Amino acid sequence: MSSALTDLCRYPIVQAPMAGGASCPELAAAVSEAGGLGFLAAGYKTADGMYQEIKQLRGLTARPFGVNLFMPQPAHADAAAVDVYRQQLAGEADWYETPLGDPDSGRDDGYEAKLAILRDDPVPLVSFTFGCPTPAAVARLKRAGTLTVVTVTTPEEALAAQNAGADAICVQGIEAGGHQGTHRDDPANDCGGIGLLALIGQIREAVPLPVIAAGGIMRGSQIAAVLAAGADAAQLGTAFLVCPESGANALHKQAMTSPLFNRTELTRAFSGRPARGLVNRFMSEHGPYAPAAYPEVHHLTSGLRKAAAKAGDPQAMALWAGQGHRLARDLPAGRLVGILAAETAAAGSALALRNPA
Template identity: 80%
Template sequence: MSSALTDLCRYPIVQAPMAGGASCPQLAAAVSEAGGLGFLAAGYKTADGMYEEVKQLRGRTGQPFGINLFMPQQQSADRATVEVYRNQLAGEATWYETPLGDPDAGRDDGYEAKLAILLDDPVPVVSFTFGCPSRSTFDALAHAGTYTVVTVTTPEEAATAQWSGADAVCVQGIEAGGHQGTHRDDPAIDGVGVGIGLLSLIAQVKEAVQLPIIAAGGLMRGGQIAAALAAGADAAQLGTAFLVCPESGANVLHKQAMTNPLFVRTELTRAFSGRPARGLVNRFMREHGPYAPAAYPEVHHLTSGLRKAAARVGDPQGMALWAGQGHRMARELPAGQLVEVLEAELEATRASLTSGLGNGQGSGQGNGVGTAS
């Protein structure tokens, strides 16, 4: 790892900030205590709620940790399409006996208030999703002693992050669970296969910028982490792998769904939030995904009550079951133990590769290929 990231965690393992409750102080503390880098997710929380979780986390660990912020959304949604979708969801509201939410509940997620708190009482790491802050914001955080990371999904977004003054980028492949962290949400490219796979994206970003890279997307085993590091990443970020840990704040139905044979695949959908996000394919996604508009966070607010009601009545078919493509490989281990297992797998993979090279593998010796003696 680069020296800056090495200072933040003993192992190149980052627990992804999963908004919606999974990334709680208990989980982040367990990961940081075990030698990884734990993260809290400020998304969908008030500024005071975020600060309360920071205080709880500090009470559980003295190790470095991070906070993730959602960038304010500048695009205005088409009100007519939101109303059409509201009408389509009327049957869901009747079924779950709960009203639909107010799509105008807010667009900025309390960004400025959260940023002000983090500048007044700095934390070790702050990452940003759905966009890139200004250079002045990065300068202020650097002055506060905070390490900054920007989620990117293309080399161009990585270049913007570097130009703006970020310390590192979190390179998110198409395999990742939850929301795609694109800086610009373009509905014109939905479903046309333009997302970049993680290993290819790492290589492209490595050639585009000089920043440390945290790799994210479908990583569930130490061997996969080794592959990401070999491709040029400095650390690996895992979300779905930690979602099923006992310390995770995710709903038990969400945890169980990761390995439930009823849920066999994932897809990107706008059904629950209005922005592309990868989750397990369930009834709600199948019925409403094709008609959901590009309207974030309006659709998120609209469906919030429905998702909560589905969880209350024990119906995973109406929940947003965010998951990466490797979800079937989830292991229900305590978070600290999972960090240790992943590190052991990583080292075993490295040792195997080193041993293979020492025995002539990969160099053309002893395998019938290569130069003649």
């Protein structure tokens, strides 16, 4: 990694910012304390909620960490299609005895207020998902001493990040769990997507920025593989989701290795944006009909997902997971970082022996 990013962590291991509660201060602190780079997810939180978590994290560790922001989304959803989907979900609302949410609850996720806090009280690193910040926004964070990372899924998005002045890019392959961080949500691309190793190669030829690789990484040997492919660090989400420090729901953690959930798919069922999760009843029944409408569908289904979790029913929860979910290890986050670092070093040594200079 570039020297500035290298200074943030001892190992090239980044804990992914998982919105929805998993990436809590306890998890981020444990990862950073162990030599990785912990992350808080500001998505779906208020600006004050984000600030309170930053304060809590600073009380748990003096090590560097990152904060992830969701970019505001353009208004392009078909209101009629959202209404049809609302009608389709009426039976779910009756079953879980909870009203459907208001699809017009907000599009910007408090972006400007969060940026203002991060400029006034800087953190070491800020990353962006669902789009690219303006050069002015990046410049203001840089003046505050903050490094910036933009999530990208294509070489074209990587070029946009470079033009905006980003310090690094998080290259997300199609294997990744949770939402695809595309800058533009185009339903025509729902069957597309590029695998991580191929994407690293393409982006390395397009831009010179440091690369944090994300997507299906669960073992140190895979970290070594993306490093050999040209990445500077690896970002892992699903691998940390099952750790005891993670704030993910217990049902979500159990589902990672449950024989009831043996595969993942990309779906719009829960949020209106493509996201990879474990295939469950809700995804199977509603995924084929969910419109391209984010965050409208997210707001619409939010109460349903919470009610399902409260009822102990994972079949209507958004069980976000990467393709490597079966390799999840229920270990304390600090111990997992140490094991991953050792596995990465061993794999790197083995590769060097096979390919001497």
